[in-house]
Amino acid sequence: MRYLPLALAVTVLLSACQPDTRSPATSNMTTAASTLPASALEEATVLDLQRKMSAGTLTSHALVQAYLDRIAAIDSAGPHLNAVIERNPDALKEADRLDGERKAGKVRGPLHGIPVLLKDNIDAFPMVNSAGSLALANHHPKNDAYLVRKLRAAGAVILGKTNLSEWANFRSTHSSSxxxxRGGQTKNPYVLDRSPCGSSAGTGSAIAANLATVGIGTETDGSIICPAAVAGLVGIKPTVGLISRDGIIPISxxxxxxxxxxxxxxxxxALLTALDGPDTSDAASNERPTRAPIDYISHLNAEALKGARIGVVRKLMGFEPATDAVMEQAIAALKAAGATVVDAQIPTLGQWDDAESEVLKYEFKPGLNTYLARNATPIHSLAELIAYNQQHANTxxxxxAQELFEQSQAKGALNETAYINARDKTRRLAGPEGIDAALKAQQLDALVAPAMTTAWPIDLAxxxxxxxxxxxxxxAARYPSLTVPMGQVQGLPVGIVFMGTAWSEPRLIELGYAFEQATHARKPPQFLPTVVQPDRN
Incomplete structure (x- = not known):
């Protein structure tokens, strides 16, 4: 297998910083910007890039061009990750405008000029929003999703859209993540024949491979945490209502x-700070304890584990010995950093599974039909979508198949007793009688477990x-979770997940940051063709 090695691919930043006939604006770059080191994109952080732009050694235009070139070298060619489904044709223009603002003394915040990739179920003009389906391959929303408006207001450059498990993995129980x-199969950049996991697969693989500075995923149950964990990333699944869902193709x-x-x-x-904020169009925002957005950057406390009480949910372990061994090392690191670590029990664990499944099936149809009706899409209902897939089964x-679609289509209205009971049971057992009960029983700051086992081989059949x-x-509880890399198994990343009560994102960020600083477990991907399967017995 031939592809551009990581270090060589990053050198595209040098050419991007030279005068470029593809864009007149490039000729305005400073001499200092043209000497940016070839390693500048590899593991570059928001703070790193802001320092360079503030110093005048980097422009947003150069940064965007470098990522676009890297996408061409690694995603479209090379290892062919197939993670980016569409590039924003206006990305360089957006970067030029933000460079002009910076030159005039206006800097919007930490994301000013920073390229962001969005999952392809989020409305972002002028790109398609398809949920990966050919049925919506020509659907160009006229307006940005609320969260995209917030990103633009914060100065971010929308670089493009990422591939995903079609319809956010809510079409079949036999799907391949x-x-x-529309996009084909995304690969895991660590081991190319392994699953990228979860429906935010493209975002996970793209950010892991340094195809953008940061990315946005979406989750209903695992679709941020799972792909982040198997791609060696940090992923935050916020409390439902913290970030607006306006303009996102829904499941539940x-x-x-x-x-x-x-x-x-x-x-x-930094990204969560930009995204946080109430939206009157999203009813879940009304559940927020405060209308004021939070500065999550202020919660980056490397000493936060000192005196913390952490509960290990061992019933969420035992699936893969190699992953459990890394988890034990993570537990030791938590203790070494000053935390008290105890075994914890979620008393209702697993008791809500069937009810949660019913909730998703009931809510998918009305949610999707509402989105389709509001956006003048080519397909107008779940029923039409089912028919489209039948007519275009070859592609x-x-x-x-689409058995989840068909099961959802068969469900009744949201005033049915079966739905109401399932919804209330799921929230109660997972939340107050689940996570909250476990936290309260031992006065814990958070619960932890392995976020996922290692990524499995891709198997389309x-x-x-x-x-x-x-x-x-x-x-299921609608509460926040945060995954942080904790190590690797035969070149495959594994993460630890921190879970807390509703609206506890600040505390989870403190704990996760302290763990990250104590371990520095993330390693960049090496694009290995395959590895020996880890022991799962």
Missing amino acids: GWSG FSQDTAGPMTRSVADAA EMPHF HGDKFIGAGYGPAA
């Missing part, structure tokens, strides 16, 4: 949320070989 009819208004996917906790905190269903994860309670 990271496959969509009970559990859907967007969130940051980054290479460091500091970058995740839309070559590997797996049979689907994902999912065997266990630790993120489920927080997703």
Whole structure:
């Protein structure tokens, strides 16, 4: 397999900083900017890049061009990750405008001039929003999602859209994570024949491979935490209502949320700060304890584990011995950093699974139909979508079917007793009687578990070989979770997930940052073709 090595691929930044006939604006770059080191993109943080732009040794234009060239070298060619489904044709123009603002003395904040990739279920003009489906391949929303408006207001450059598990992995129980009819199969940059996991697969693989500074994923149950963990990333699944869902193609208004996917906790905190804020169009915003946005950057405390009480949910372990061994090392690191670590029990663990499944099936149809009706899309309802897939089975269903679509279509209205009971049961058992009960029983700051097992081989014929994860309670409870890299197993990253009560993002960021600073476990991907399967017995 031939591809551009990581160090060589990064040298595209040098050419991007030289006068370039592709864009007249490039000729305005300073001499200092043209001497940017070839390693500038590899693991570059928001703070690193802001320092360079503030010093005049880098422009947003140069940065955007370098990422675009890197996408061409690594994603479209080379290892062919297939993570970026579309590039923003206006990205360089956006960068030029922000460079002009900086030159005039206006800097909007930490994200000023920073390139961001968005999952392809988020409205962002002028790009397509397709959920990976060929049925929406020509759907160009006229307006940005609320979170995209906030990103632009914060000075971010929308670099493009990432591939995803089609319809956010809510089409079939036999799907392959990271496959969509429109985008094909995304690869894991650490080991190319392994799953990128979860529906935010493209964002995970792209950010891990340094194709943008930061990215946005969405989660209903695991679709931020899972791809972040198997791609050696930090992922934050916020409390439902912290980030607006306006302009996001939905699965469940009970559990859907967007969130940051980054290479460091500091970058995740900067991104979450920009995204945080109430939105009157999203009813979940009304549940916020305060209307004021929070500065999550101020919670980057490397000493936060001192005196903290952490509960290990061992019933969320035992799926893979090699991952459990790394988790034991992480527990030792938590203790060494000053935390008291005890075994904890979520008393209701697993008791809400069937109810949660019912909630998602009930909510998908009305949520999707509402989105389609508001956006003048080519497909107008779930029923039409099912028919489209049947008519285009060769391209839309070559590997797996649409049984979840059909089960959702068969569900009744949201005033049915079966739905109301399932919704209330899920929230109660996972939240107050689950996570909250576990935290209260031993006065804990957070619960931890392995976020995921290692990534499994991609298998389009049979689907994902999912065997266990630790993120489920927080997703069902609508509470926050945060994954941080904790090590590797035969070149495959594994992460630890921190879970807390509703609106506890500041504390989780403190704990996750302290753990990250104590361990520095993230390693960049090496684009290995394959590895020996880790022991799962």
